[in-house]
Amino acid sequence: MQYPDFITLPYIQEYAAQHGEDASDQYPSALPRHFIEAYTKPKQRVFDPFMGFGTSAFVAEDLGRVPYGVEADGERFEWSAGQLEGWQNIICGDAAEIGTYDFPMMDFCITSPPFIPMHENWNPLYGGDPEYAGYDAYLARMAEIFAAVKGVMKHNALIVVHVDNIAHKKSFTPLVRDMSLAVSRSFKPQADVIIKWEDAPDGYALTHCLVFKNA
Numbered sequence: 073m074q075y076p077d078f079i080t081l082p083y084i085q086e087y088a089a090q091h092g093e094d095a096s097d098q099y100p101s102a103l104p105r106h107f108i109e110a111y112t113k114p115k116q117r118v119f120d121p122f123m124g125f126g127t128s129a130f131v132a133e134d135l136g137r138v139p140y141g142v143e144a145d146g147e148r149f150e151w152s153a154g155q156l157e158g159w160q161n162i163i164c165g166d167a168a169e170i171g172t173y174d175f176p177m178m179d180f181c182i183t184s185p186p187f188i189p190m191h192e193n194w195n196p197l198y199g200g201d202p203e204y205a206g207y208d209a210y211l212a213r214m215a216e217i218f219a220a221v222k223g224v225m226k227h228n229a230l231i232v233v234h235v236d237n238i239a240h241k242k243s244f245t246p247l248v249r250d251m252s253l254a255v256s257r258s259f260k261p262q263a264d265v266i267i268k269w270e271d272a273p274d275g276y277a278l279t280h281c282l283v284f285k286n287a
């Protein structure tokens with residue numbers, strides 16, 4: 073398959089959650105819409121191990137695909153479970169435990185993991201537990217989670233991971249590179265598709281979608 077270097081998408085969120093600032097965690101629905109349409113067929117299973125407010129799942133259902141996923145936060149889980157026809161396919165839990173949730177094999181995965189800058193000494197994947205704090209622990213856990221994702225992906229399935237570098241006055245975090253290395257421990261890298269946003273909020277002109285194959 074040929075992958076583009078750049079695509080342009082409208083900065084559109086069709087399923088905005090009414091959760092104040094938290095909703096900034098949502099990616100524009102135009103992003104999963106583009107990749108689900110391009111890389112899957114109707115009735116195929118679309119997996120998101122970090123569902124957040126369920127954007128990937130809502131788009132998948134709208135396009136006649138079957139969404140599955142995991143979300144650790146109870147309120148976010150309930151927000152999407154309450155609106156999805158296939159609510160029984162989503163789990164409120166830890167993506168590292170995917171192997172215990174009895175999921176069927178998936179045709180495609182698209183996700184946006186939580187991000188942290190490298191100077192932070194907490195870890196969104198462990199709810200701030202100091203025993204697991206810091207960027208290295210975060211990346212190690214990310215590698216473990218994607219190893220668990222591999223267990224539910226069909227052979228040759230594609231995995232799309234949305235990620236940004238983080239520019240901060242204290243440090244620059246090359247998260248696109250580091251996430252790519254973590255996910256590459258389980259999946260074969262295929263491309264870094266850069267998305268140019270149309271009509272994005274100031275300062276958010278570009279984002280990255282890393283494409284991997286379960287080869």
Ligand SMILES: C[S@@+](CC[C@H](N)C(=O)[O-])C[C@H]1O[C@@H](n2cnc3c(N)ncnc32)[C@H](O)[C@@H]1O
Binds near residue numbers: 121124126145148184
């Ligand atoms: C960037 S948000 C995803 C947003 C989503 N793409 C959307 O549009 O709503 C990442 C999500 O991962 C969840 N999360 C963090 N650690 C997790 C874990 N170990 N297992 C499952 N979900 C987790 C967070 O609660 C957060 O909602």
